[in-house]
Every structure is written in C-alpha cells, then in structure tokens.
Amino acid sequence: MPFSIFMPMAGSPLPPLLGRILNQIHEPQDPSFDCVCHTDRYHTNSCSWSHCPMTLPLEIDLAAFDTMEDAVLVDCRTPEERLEAAIADQAFVPMDEASSRIEDFKSWEDQGTVVIYCRSGRRSLNLTVALREAGVENVCSLAGGIQGWISEGREVQSGS
Structure with a gap:
C-alpha cells in the first residue's frame, strides 16, 4: 500500500511527534534540531520556529x-x-x-x-x-x- 489517509488507531504506540515535543520542553532549542511540527504525518498548519524549512501550510x-x-x-x-x-x-x-x-x-x-x-x-x-x-x-x-x-x-x- 503506497500510503494511508487514516490516522493511527487508539491503543497504538504514541506517535513520534509526542516524544519529540516532550523532549523539546525539557531541552533548550537547538538550531540543528528538526522542527517537531513537520515530522512524519504529524503536521501543523503553521510553525513559529524560524529554522523550519516548511513554508506552505497544510x-x-x-x-x-x-x-x-x-x-x-x-x-x-x-x-x-x-x-x-x-x-x-x-x-x-x-x-x-x-x-x-x-x-x-x-x-x-x-x-x-x-x-x-x-x-x-x-x-x-x-x-x-x-x-x-x-x-x-x-x-x-x-x-x-x-x-x-x-x-x-x-x-x-x-x-x-
């Protein structure tokens, strides 16, 4: 299957985004760190981080x-x-x-x-x-x- 339009089901492991957000809360912002809002399928409509490569909102x-x-x-x-x-x-x-x-x-x-x-x-x-x-x-x-x-x-x- 090339891709899926469905989100993970309840009971699935936590999405990678959640772990990255929790890490970012406890660590200082590092410019070399990938933007957490645009990883895998978990995107947001906009990003306030200046190093984010994503310019087109979802x-x-x-x-x-x-x-x-x-x-x-x-x-x-x-x-x-x-x-x-x-x-x-x-x-x-x-x-x-x-x-x-x-x-x-x-x-x-x-x-x-x-x-x-x-x-x-x-x-x-x-x-x-x-x-x-x-x-x-x-x-x-x-x-x-x-x-x-x-x-x-x-x-x-x-x-x-």
Missing part, C-alpha cells in the same frame, strides 16, 4: 488562495457530490483513486501549488497529509472546502 483559507498565482485546484469528492456543485476549472480525483494517481499530483505540482478541496475540508486535509508522505510537497487543503467557497458567495457550477 491548510489554506480562501484569502490565501486568492493570492496564489499558479494554483492547481483538485476536487477529491465523489462523482455524486460533484453533481451538486463544483468549482470551475479544476481537476477531479476522487479520494478512492488518489493512491493510483500520485504521478498526476506530481505533474500538477510542477505547474503550481496543488490545492485540494472536498465538501468541508476534512477529506482534503487527510489527502494532503497522505500526498506529502508520498512525496508531493507543494500541496495543501482548502479550508472549509466547497461549503466555505459557497458561503462566501463564490461561483460554482452544477451538474458537472
């Missing part, structure tokens, strides 16, 4: 999306959800096909930041984490998904 809001020059918008919802409403000029990769289409995401990454959306932002955030684990770095999730898009009065298509 999730962006509509205001940040509006400032992007070369964004490739990808809908990860089901075909049935797309019939209700879709954002114009976007690619479509249903969540259940994403693991077999990594190369598509990598080619879109060469064109600009890949911005993934779903209905509310939850599935797209999980997919963003999984894609970063699979080596697609220039990818983020659109906070609020298409519901947030519509609630701000932005244009959508129906029946696509």
